[in-house]
Amino acid sequence: MTRTLEVDLGDRSYPIHIGPGLLHDPVLYRPHIRGRQVMIVTNETVAPLYLAPLRAALDGLEVCEVVLPDGEQYKTLEVWNRIFDALLDARFARDCTLIALGGGVVGDMAGFAAACYQRGVAFIQVPTTLLSQVDSSVGGKTGINHPAGKNMIGAFHQPLAVIADTETLDTLPQRELSAGLAEVLKYGLIRDPAFLDWLESHMAELLSRDPEALAHAIRRSCEIKAQIVAEDELESGQRALLNLGHTFGHAIETASGYGNWLHGEAVGAGMCMAADLSARMGWLAEADVERVRRLVTCAGLPTEPPPELDAERFRELMAVDKKVLDGRLRLVLLTAVGEAVISDEIDQDQLTATLSARRP
Numbered sequence: 001m002t003r004t005l006e007v008d009l010g011d012r013s014y015p016i017h018i019g020p021g022l023l024h025d026p027v028l029y030r031p032h033i034r035g036r037q038v039m040i041v042t043n044e045t046v047a048p049l050y051l052a053p054l055r056a057a058l059d060g061l062e063v064c065e066v067v068l069p070d071g072e073q074y075k076t077l078e079v080w081n082r083i084f085d086a087l088l089d090a091r092f093a094r095d096c097t098l099i100a101l102g103g104g105v106v107g108d109m110a111g112f113a114a115a116c117y118q119r120g121v122a123f124i125q126v127p128t129t130l131l132s133q134v135d136s137s138v139g140g141k142t143g144i145n146h147p148a149g150k151n152m153i154g155a156f157h158q159p160l161a162v163i164a165d166t167e168t169l170d171t172l173p174q175r176e177l178s179a180g181l182a183e184v185l186k187y188g189l190i191r192d193p194a195f196l197d198w199l200e201s202h203m204a205e206l207l208s209r210d211p212e213a214l215a216h217a218i219r220r221s222c223e224i225k226a227q228i229v230a231e232d233e234l235e236s237g238q239r240a241l242l243n244l245g246h247t248f249g250h251a252i253e254t255a256s257g258y259g260n261w262l263h264g265e266a267v268g269a270g271m272c273m274a275a276d277l278s279a280r281m282g283w284l285a286e287a288d289v290e291r292v293r294r295l296v297t298c299a300g301l302p303t304e305p306p307p308e309l310d311a312e313r314f315r316e317l318m319a320v321d322k323k324v325l326d327g328r329l330r331l332v333l334l335t336a337v338g339e340a341v342i343s344d345e346i347d348q349d350q351l352t353a354t355l356s357a358r359r360p
């Protein structure tokens with residue numbers, strides 16, 4: 001059942017292992033650990049579930065851990081600094097390895113710490129949420145939030161391996177599972193109409209955590225992400241397609257306070273807004289907008305931004321987004337279901353209409 005994909009980045013290429021029971025397989029870790037010192041970065045929810053089996057897999061090494069508080073609201077400079085406190089307390093050297101055990105928050109923070117500690121140390125991702133298995137653990141984006149904007153401080157730092165144990169999803173809350181499905185839908189929407197068809201007909205299995213269905217969705221998502229990252233590692237072009245729904249979504253997340261809307265929920269609503277704007281600009285058929293909204297709804301996600309977030313505030317928040325170049329807003333829009341483009345030629349009146357619209 002285990003599948004291994006490769007992110008092709010020349011001498012920084014790395015494997016993504018996907019399958020059940022991988023978390024406690026020592027063989028997967030050993031090739032990537034050079035020194036003897038390993039720091040596991042995790043959080044207070046994941047630690048009681050999975051820290052012991054991971055520690056067992058690392059038997060014989062000098063293993064320490066840092067357990068962070070749980071939540072997007074803790075993805076801050078202050079909490080991030082605790083990782084360095086732990087590394088320095090334990091006198092970790094440059095040949096140490098950081099392992100992120102948890103969802104995207106832990107992965108982004110641990111990865112960014114690995115990018116910075118002694119100017120860069122080895123790093124392994126052990127993602128335990130659907131969202132982190134299909135998205136955040138792959139591709140090397142790491143970082144933390146600033147009160148003024150999400151992920152505003154960070155670095156590119158590729159892991160040496162991604163070990164995605166699909167059995168860890170058994171303990172994931174249903175709301176988090178749905179949030180992960182937002183990113184899965186995203187891959188179908190930007191690149192793969194056939195995958196989108198498959199998702200449409202297997203949504204019930206995915207929501208009930210059928211292991212085969214989940215494994216397929218994770219593999220296909222990682223394949224698409226790995227391909228896009230290999231083509232454009234530092235996001236000078238096509239990688240930005242992965243931000244479908246994210247500029248709207250980040251504004252929703254910032255406006256509602258980190259942690260109130262899950263990232264995937266905001267992306268779900270954001271993708272519906274991107275579809276809406278695409279249709280208003282004449283690029284996408286109205287029937288396709290409805291199809292996107294139906295898929296997002298079936299995945300258990302919201303299709304509308306919060307009612308109190310008006311167009312003016314939306315614009316302010318979107319202007320902070322990293323996708324703004326030379327003061328021009330760039331958005332990912334759909335030209336068909338399964339095909340997306342990056343555009344900075346946004347019709348401002350249509351954008352206002354999308355930002356103010358609330359469909360029934």
Ligand code: NAD
Nearest residue numbers: 045070103104105128129131132135136141168171172263
């Ligand atoms: P998360 O890390 O907050 O995890 C969601 C919740 O599930 C948390 O409460 C966590 O403790 C809990 N959890 C994790 N694994 C569990 C398990 N197996 N069983 C039970 N509970 C478990 O959220 P997320 O959705 O994984 O990640 C969102 C973050 O990822 C955001 O900060 C977002 O910005 C970031 N992100 C980064 C990238 C990237 O390319 N670096 C891409 C997408 C998202």
Ligand code: MG
Nearest residue numbers: 135183263267
């Ligand atoms: Mg995302």
